[in-house]
Amino acid sequence: MKELLRTNNPVELSFLQALLADAGIESLVLDQHTSILEGSIGAIPRRLVVDDEDYHAARRVLAESGCLPDG
Template identity: 40%
Template sequence: MEELLRTTDPTIIPWATAILQGEGIETFEFDVHMSVLDGSMGILPRRLMVASRDLYLARAILKDNDIPTGK
């Protein structure tokens, strides 16, 4: 698995996941329950992961939808 996206914005991960799943790309979210450690303040970023074989296509799809991947 490769990191596609890292963000503290709670709206970007579900949006990106929906777009990618619509294109047939499986995603997995890391650090979902880390808010327990930061007191639900949202200061710890969550990561969206994809299979290595899908990374290039997933980045292109997110770029086309104006979702920054940071890479």
């Protein structure tokens, strides 16, 4: 698994997962339960990850949608 990004914004995560799903790329949000346990104060960002073989395609999808820098 490779990390695409970290964020404290659950709406952004949901949107990004929907973009990836539309492109046929499965994703997973890590640290979601840890973030809830710490009281949802935003101290622990959630990580959006994809399989290693989907990483470059996922970055391309998110970059083309304007959600990631092109780098």
